[in-house]
Amino acid sequence: MPVLTEAPPTDLVDDLVVDLDAPAAAAPELTDAERARLFEELVVPETDVLWRVALSITRNRADAEDVVQETLLRAFRSLGTFDGRYPRAWLLTILRNAERNRHRRRRPELLSDPEMAEDLGPRTESDEVEVSAEQHEFTDFVAQAVEQLPDGFREVVELVDINGLSYQEAADVLGVPIGTVMSRLHRARRRLREALVPAGFGPAAPAELPATADDTEVEG
Amino acid sequence: MSELTPDPTADPCANAHVDCAEALRHVQDVLDRNGDVEVLVQWTTHLRECPPCGEELEIYERITAVLRERQCCCPDDVSARLAEFGRRICTGDEPVS
Known part of the structure; x- marks a missing residue:
């Protein structure tokens, strides 16, 4: 029962x-x-x-x-x-x-869903008009880099940068203070930005800011 | 060397009101238009006038532009099912408690 x-x-x-x-x-x-x-x-x-x-x-x-x-x-x-x-x-x-x-x-049994690969995969040609090969690569690279973020970072990127929620709305969803949302978002984007360097998409990022306590929490 | 001694080779934006380190620390605030307008204008001015710092802002703008395009729509079949579910709630066909 x-x-x-x-x-x-x-x-x-x-x-x-x-x-x-x-x-x-x-x-x-x-x-x-x-x-x-x-x-x-x-x-x-x-x-x-x-x-x-x-x-x-x-x-x-x-x-x-x-x-x-x-x-x-x-x-x-x-x-x-x-x-x-x-x-x-x-x-x-x-x-x-x-x-x-x-x-x-x-x-x-609900934990994995093969359809997700389709949801999160690169967009098809018909979605775009005359986009350069470099832009395609950049787009795919960013998408993969988002997938590799720790969940706490990935969530804020998906909520704010992809789905357009405000900081406050993301804080409501996640049940964390708005400052935590901002801190996670900034550090998540910073990781995305740094990931571009070895892939040849940008110059080395300027020196990292001091780590915050929130990083530890997100990384678990 | 004294920190007060001007070193023209250290900062390519010697004429700016804020230095590069300060501007770079706030790149994402400029990106999100987050903060006091007057201060934002100072940082933005620096980022627009200083090529290396400006490049940093452009990289972040490019990343967020790509992310914005990845917003997916709720598929039609899901949207229809959820609308039907909502209707059933309102008509009492879906048990609410």
Whole structure:
């Protein structure tokens, strides 16, 4: 009997208390129609962004879809306590909780996904017009260098530089302070930049800045 | 040698308001337009006027440009399934609790 996997997810509480300023008991119950309207208005437009973010974190299409579905369910339940401000930040926090919960009951057969190679591989010719061979090589090289970053660095690059999230939004997803996002992002880009040198894509980088404590955390 | 002694060979941008080390430390802040506008303008001015430092900014700009292009779209079939899932939540066809 799957008692452990069905235990009540305690992190649901996080979703429900996201808006700390809201009056605790005075929130009126939403009607089904109101809830559906708010869902359409605040949640549905963010679905694609949520999927891209989930893919960056899970690295797996099936898992990303699961996480987004769970996020949509949790968002629907929490609409009554959400004040309507910054829906993306609210949803990203919910997504983080959903992902954390999924992680605890992750099934091993979902850990690898052959489709990911296709997702992350170089773009096809039809995506580009008249791009030089050097640019192709550069693009492929950067893509590979991102893959080789430690997860903590790769995630911020995928969230901010690839998916266009703000520092704050990335901090919401990762559950870390905004300063940590900036520090990881800068150090991740620095690694990408340094990786270019032996491949002949740029001159040697100027001297490295002193290492920060965050590096140790990311490298594990 | 005293640190105050000007050495014209040490810094190719002797006329700039900030030195190379300072500008290079903030290359990524310029890249992200992150920080106080006045200070950003000083760093940006240096990076634009000093060829070696400017090259460093260009490399970072090239990297982030490539990364931006790698944003993938949510595939149509996934998008459709998630939209359908959302509809089922709203109509009560998907159990929410």
